[in-house]
Amino acid sequence: KRDIAQKDVETSLIERFLYPKFGPGQLWEVVARKVEEAGGTVRMQSRVERVHHAGGRISGVDVRTEDGQTEFVPGDMVFSSMPIQHLIGGWAPAAPASVSAVAQGLIYRDFITVGVLLNRLTLGGGVDGHGLAEHVSDNWIYIHEPDVQVGRVQLFNNWSPYLVADPAKVWLGLEYFVNESDAFWQDDDAKIIALAKTELEALGMATPDDVIDAVVIRTPKAYPAYFGTYGRLDEIRDYVMGFENLYCVGRNGMHRYNNQDHSILTSLVAVDGISEGKDRRAETWQINTEQDYHESK
Ligand SMILES: Cc1cc2nc3c(=O)[nH]c(=O)nc-3n(C[C@H](O)[C@H](O)[C@H](O)COP(=O)(O)OP(=O)(O)OC[C@H]3O[C@@H](n4cnc5c(N)ncnc54)[C@H](O)[C@@H]3O)c2cc1C
Numbered sequence: 001k002r003d004i005a006q007k008d009v010e011t012s013l014i015e016r017f018l019y020p021k022f023g024p025g026q027l028w029e030v031v032a033r034k035v036e037e038a039g040g041t042v043r044m045q046s047r048v049e050r051v052h053h054a055g056g057r058i059s060g061v062d063v064r065t066e067d068g069q070t071e072f073v074p075g076d077m078v079f080s081s082m083p084i085q086h087l088i089g090g091w092a093p094a095a096p097a098s099v100s101a102v103a104q105g106l107i108y109r110d111f112i113t114v115g116v117l118l119n120r121l122t123l124g125g126g127v128d129g130h131g132l133a134e135h136v137s138d139n140w141i142y143i144h145e146p147d148v149q150v151g152r153v154q155l156f157n158n159w160s161p162y163l164v165a166d167p168a169k170v171w172l173g174l175e176y177f178v179n180e181s182d183a184f185w186q187d188d189d190a191k192i193i194a195l196a197k198t199e200l201e202a203l204g205m206a207t208p209d210d211v212i213d214a215v216v217i218r219t220p221k222a223y224p225a226y227f228g229t230y231g232r233l234d235e236i237r238d239y240v241m242g243f244e245n246l247y248c249v250g251r252n253g254m255h256r257y258n259n260q261d262h263s264i265l266t267s268l269v270a271v272d273g274i275s276e277g278k279d280r281r282a283e284t285w286q287i288n289t290e291q292d293y294h295e296s297k
Contacts, residue, residue, distance in 0.1 A: 021162045024260065048082055050090045058246050062090075077274065079267065081250035083108070083221050084236055099239045105229030106255055110180045111222035113154075114196040118170040119210040129168045132157050140175075148199040149184070150174045169212065174199065180220055189216040224255040237285055247281060254285065262288040 020026040050062035060074035088103035124135030154173035193214040200206040250263040273280030
């Protein structure tokens with residue numbers, strides 16, 4: 001079956017799907033352009049550090065810009081996709097002690113990708129970028145060998161050949177599931193790249209001689225964990241719902257293991273509610289609570 005309708009297959013396990021030519025970031029480049037065309041402003045490299053509230057409403061946020069300046073930005077509707085821990089941590093005046101304790105106790109899993117550009121893989125009988133999809137058709141491979149630290153390998157060529165400038169090359173991502181507090185997180189990039197090369201060889205995937213280039217990308221708070229104070233998340237939900245112009249959305253914004261579809265849906269429902277003149281925030285907290293969605297097969 002060649003079409004992309006696979007209604008009887010779990011979302012996470014579908015075999016055919018549409019993928020943006022240069023990756024999902026393209027979606028947000030379009031959104032940013034449309035926001036600007038409509039007269040809005042998108043501020044990059046700007047960090048919300050404090051969230052000011054009064055009388056059950058958010059009045060605005062303090063934003064720290066790349067050059068170290070802090071600016072108060074007022075808002076009549078506030079959508080937050082920043083980690084709940086930081087949202088409540090920046091609450092001004094401070095949230096009640098019990099709410100702050102729940103926020104502080106939320107746990108995250110952090111993530112390092114080592115992008116490795118190769119002349120060829122030894123896997124699949126020895127193959128370069130041209131033959132990759134035919135010989136090793138996976139988008140990602142989970143690694144179970146206990147003697148390596150890498151947890152998953154992405155084959156970026158197989159997501160979209162346009163992610164690789166030279167289609168003859170193989171572009172891999174070695175993924176490490178870590179904590180920011182680990183020594184590994186602090187290691188310098190050269191040391192992490194050296195480990196990645198050693199592990200590629202140990203797995204029989206590639207030889208160090210075939211590595212052309214490599215890059216280390218650290219992603220803090222990649223995964224909201226369902227332990228720590230997660231069991232008391234409803235206390236935070238109930239508290240933030242008391243601020244009528246605040247919409248917590250997305251993945252870390254709701255501390256829920258939302259993929260892109262559910263993350264987007266939380267905002268769509270919230271925006272629909274605003275345009276209908278209804279408060280649909282309770283509904284957004286119900287999104288992705290079904291049990292059969294995740295990778296359980
Ligand atoms: C390794 C990995 C693989 C994944 N694979 C898939 C997949 O195959 N398919 C899929 O659908 N989903 C996948 N996901 C999930 C997907 O990335 C998330 O669902 C999605 O990015 C959530 O969107 P979001 O807007 O809520 O959060 P994010 O995309 O995390 O965006 C939040 C933004 O807020 C910024 N921010 C944080 N704090 C502040 C602050 N204080 N001030 C200003 N800005 C701030 C962050 O820098 C970030 O840019 C994957 C996630 C990971 C970690």
